[in-house]
Amino acid sequence: MTSPRVVIIGAGIVGTNLADELTARGWDQVTVLDQGPLPLTGGSSSHAPGLVFQTNPSKTMAEFARYTVEKFLDLDVDGAWCFNQVGGLEVATTPERLADLHRRQGWATSWGIPGEVVSPEECVRLHPLLDAEQVLGGLHTPTDGLARAARAVVALARRAQSRGAVFRGSTRVTGIAQAGGRVTGVQTDQGEIPADVVVSCAGFWGPAVGEMVGMAVPLLPLAHQYVRTGQVAALAGGADEAVEARLPILRHQDQDLYYREHADRLGIGSYSHRPMPVSLSGLDEDGEITAAAMPSMLPFTEEDFAPAWEQSRLLLPSLRTAKIDTGFNGVFSFTPDGGPLIGESPDVAGFWIAEAVWVTHSAGVARAVAQLLVDGRSEIDLHGCDVHRFEEVQLAPGYVHETAQQNFVEVYDILHPLDPKLSPRDLRVSPFHARQKELGAVFLEAAGWERPHWYEANAPLVDQLPDAWRPPARDAWSAKFHSPIAAAEAWRTREGVALYDMTPLKRLEITGPGAVGLLDRLTTGKMDKSVGSVTYTLALDDAGGVRSDLTVARLGVDRFQVGANGNLDLDHFQREAGDDVQVRDSTGGTCCIGVWGPLARDLVQPLTSDDFSHEGLKYFRGRSAHISGVPVTALRLSYVGELGWEIYTSAEYGQRLWDVLWAAGQPLGVIAAGRAAFNSLRIEKGYRSWGHDMTTEHNPYEAGLGFAVRPGEYTGSAALAGISDETVTRRLSTLTVDDGTSVVLGHEPVYLDGAPAGYVTSAAFGHTVGRPIAYAWLPAAAVPGTPVEIAYFDRRIAGTVAPDVLVDPEMARIRR
Template sequence: MSTTPRVVIIGAGIVGANLADELTERGWDRVTVLDQGPLPLTGGSTSHAPGLVYQTGPSKTMTAFAQYTVEKFTGLDADGAWCFNRVGGLEIATTAERLADLHRKQGWATSWGVPGEVVGPQECAKLHPLLDPDRILGGLHTPTDGLAKASRAVDALARRAQARGARFQGGTRVVGVRQSGGRVTGVETTRGEVPADIVVCCAGFWGRAVGAMAGMNLPLLPMAHQYVHTGPLPELAGRNDEHGEARMPILRHQDRDLYFREHVDRLGVGSYAHRPMPVGLEDLPRVDGPTEASMPSMLPFTGEDFAESWEYARRLLPALETARIEDGFNGVFSFTPDGGPLIGESPETAGFWIAEAVWVTHSAGVARSVAQLLVDGRSEVELHGCDVHRFDEIETAEAYVEETARQNFIEIYDVKHPLQPRLSPRDLRVSPFHARQKELGAVFLEAHGWERPHWYGANAALAKELPMDWRPPSRDAWSGMFHDPSVVAVEAWRTRTAVALYDMTPLKRLEIGGPGALAYLDGLTTGKMDKSVGAVTYTLLLDAAGGVRSDITVARLGEQEFQVGVNGNIDLDYFRRRLPGDGSVQLRDVTGGTCCIGVWGPLARDLVQPLSRDDFSHEGLKFFRCKRAHIAGIPVTAMRLSYVGELGWEVYTSAEYGRRLWDVLYEAGRGLGVVAAGRAAFNSLRLEKGYRAWGTDMTTEHDPYEAGVGFAVRPDKGPFVGRDALAGRDESTVTRRLTCLTVDDGRSVVLGSEPVFLDGDPAGYVTSAAFSHTLGTPIAYAWLPASATPGTPVEIKYFDRMVRATVAAEPLVDPEMKRIRR
């Protein structure tokens, strides 16, 4: 008898079928796939998906998902019929801005290992003869992209999974999720109860309703998207047969939110140019026995919404000038607040998992990662941008989800800058200093609802005081967007030479306490937790394979009391799941009720000490120590650490005292040249010191020694998660390394994700980058082979040009750590 868990997958579309295949391939043979529709054409999004698979995007993870989908579907067939047709992809530009973006996208392709080339108008027309070359400026050709035949792939995957023991059951609607003792026990259906040890919701746009059955609020919005078929085109006559369907590359005209694919002698045209069309599940049509032309996920076509798109399509492709639209529909898909998938386990109901908001493009990759999570406990592809727990509570509110998902629909093909903030909703979460920051002309960016000052307009008046060696060069338009080089230079200069105040409030803070707190933290972190009260420890959370799942700061405030600074809600979920069942550890998120000011710079002590009767001398509060104190009578917790590499403290207090604390520090600092400083200066200064940003510079795909944070690992302290996996590894065994680069020309600032070339060949990619105001040159960090030692010349591809850089020893500023320890 099999001993593998009983798994129920809800949804027999492209994700559910892929997951059943991946699980049974790994030997889990007690898998049941349920769907309310008939099999194999269930009537969900998969059944009408046009199947365009473009692999390249700014996310390394999403590209890896798509690459695996291409690899898997290429080797899949249904009775000899293809499941993936590698016709290639072609994205064309009709504006200079889009052409530049295609060069940037070609850089991403190189970084992530996808072949691609930006070609001219005539070459585009050779690749896609229906194009008018006089209307375009060029295009990005990616030869390994193509068409997935989603419904056919589902059939082939289901057959393969069934041959290994899986059971597929259509016509079965799930009406409830059974639970006992906080764990899933099965699902209730219209045909009776199906017992389960694990339930995975792959229900597509029905996912929010299914998630609610398990008490899980999914930030997901069903929306309609238009697709039409033309009548037969003479220009396509005889080019394709029913078996092949298409030979020309799939085509995207993103300047007009359009895409195109062949259907034998017709074209399919999809548009995102219309108004957002949210769909309520109660508004879906009732269909008895879906067909290719009629299914619940296909709403009636609204021709008036497509009229303008049709005119643009006819201008781009002259063959459409005399063509007609034969039929069309508004197809329903799932959208989320940030456009990413939703993957993870319910925080309330153990064993209830979701894999939602996944399109055909990424379906096989997501299914593989979910199968690896279930069977092996970790995904080989890092998932922080897909983890359902990445959202804070405000981001899962229905109104927030609808507004942000609608906006994502509108912007789906827009050229977006990495720093570009959403315009609405704003001012959802503000620190107690917000009013003062606005008075100082703060330019706010936004993350997880928090307003975060990027720089302060009030500091522009100080630009004329900048010493010559602190004055930054002019920037190109792209790297200068959402940035003010002179103001940021002022803020960095004052941080290095005087003192600055940084709002650190949005960084998530947890309070962990109780008689079991020490042992609990010790078993989850790489550092030694059993230190004296007042110790602060920079440490790591690893996964079982030794990958860096987060870096955190743990302050011991009492024998059984710790304050833990984490990277976000994913870390909060991780800690919650691992709480001992005996109640010996209490965990509380205290972020909203507290605030934090980073007081940093060589004059930080001159600012703070006169305001306090407590000892802020070097001996009174040493580096990486903390204590409770008072500043101007305000109760604070001061931690002596700095991610800008200067003397100072993170000063925490209750939110009710926050504005008073800001006012006292700012007023007392006037004579010392204090400035308020933002995230732009912070990022520059932290890179000069070689401080890593988790999720950007390092993830679960990297071990501590590769990432340059091996110093935070104490393998001799006793057991902790990931310790065994690191046995035999150290800095001398790594084959790749997070590497510091300085840009040779002293002025070219890159932004991240650009490919790095070593000896003329792609060898890695940039993670973080900034202009180093202290050194007067751009700097970057990149993943490169360990053989790239200091002094090694490299090139970074920035849009369509190569930027020379040199591997440098790190940290670039104050390697002896004298400034921070004075």
């Protein structure tokens, strides 16, 4: 069968990697275009310093980097290396950074990357230029190293060309030809090139290419300073020009600096300067391109580098007699959340992007994109890289401009998992926002939404907590962005009644005569049920991986409300919908209050003439109703494991709905409760969080969701044939912490019999059970009762594999 005609725009490290990956899979009609000359095109790859550090809090990004190392180790150009595995060393000059290095070592262990936190003496042995008096310790990762990006581009291009790929330099793309909603070719200043698939790997020129098909590419080019020193006496007689480096690449993150050898000179990169956004219109794209001059190398601003130079001379005393020889401000791509941008245009089929990708992750991203094109799925979960992960407000130029600059500022900062953006804020607020502020809500932010994590109005309840509910003191790290008020809110939910703002959870409206068929085809649940039925179901990919979990309510014969996980679900359903189905994001026009607790019926039933009894509205059923005159849709669901409902109405009635529930609940002691309590309660109940606890890398049986899988044919069903709870070799397991006090936060490695065996996905203090709980991926042989250890910073915490559901496994509380 003839392979599709593919045109890749951009012959840098991403484009050439992609050409190599595609041709390795038998696609032989691949053309790579670049506006610059070949092989030195003038983009970021041509001047990139090439440091490859694999350790990352994201499993996906770490996997990308690890594959880059593996691939580049096997590349050379006429015997000259493309990857020099000198190792990596991150040093700490503050106690906070040293603690963070232990946390980073935990990530490395979780993702299978070797690494060790070493003493100051060992740091100096590894990198003798260091001042031992400045260093408290370091993280040594022996498999990190230096990529020669420009040389790797040559090696990859040669290999792709040997398999039939064509490379054309000095060819400017002027447009994307399309017909019938599909790409048909790429228009250039030298004529049109036919194409079935077009992939933009144009780096910081990506937004301009995206505009050609009307696709927003949320990326901001920013300048980043890099200098080379003159000769450094301490490096004399070390690496020669061919070897280039013998010492490990070095990061001094306390001062936003990194270092690498250039034979007897040192290269220094700095993120410590002010953000410097770059306008593409100001780049010189017509001048001669050389190794020392290209469009992506802007003039050096010496005053911005002065503080970095002083800090470098403190850390590396041998620089005190050296001078800066050359410097430039190099252009790199930054995004609102720091992740790459991968995906296909929602409007023009066959137009793909792979942008905001650094050398570190280039081969891994290229492999993932090649797998998407050839196989239809990536073996690595991509939800944090998919360009469609952003909400509409996050695509606004002002939002991209501000948040991308903030990511530059924070690139080496020690960030807590709950660290919220400080700006922009208050972009999306629910109709209850004014009332929440009156109650002293402490807001964190996600997807632009303001989300209460606890309410200061509930502080007096902390003193009323029964002894069994009193939470232990936390260490400083797990206490950040947390309050003991969460324990009081969990207590009142379990023993009274609480209101939860569920508005930010994505809601899709799927309507039309083809709605049942679409949902039956794309999910694991039976959808042709009676009106009013609610179904917990999964959307799988073709290999049976969990691409989302969904709550589907049938509100009419041809009308469904789908509780989804984010914009990726909207994109997926819209792509799959035929002409007889409409898929619409209804989130912004609606709102939702979770009314949960054993007194929930006492609160709601007096406000309505509709029957909210157990028989009148059974578990996992929904109905239209009126509450104090407010038209609502009530779904008998509870993600905290208590009696109650998700009560929806349109945004215009939201504040009225809150007020009537709040007023009626006063004699019952109603409270407002936040996400901190919610997360604790849902983990106790065994409920999963997609994107944290399971992704496309896991099948339903591994994730403990086999109950949601029906017999029949739907996307992914064939891949599940023969798989069951009994046949899986790994499972998402529930752990409890033996000391009853140590709270972990996620991504920590878990040890079985002293050896790394898995990693934590999400965790919380279980206020009902009185001890910390974590979900972790572990071998299936780790049955309840199995002892484990969780690595938390520089210590091991004893834990035990527990039953999946710790609170009310019989579901009696939720079904009363």
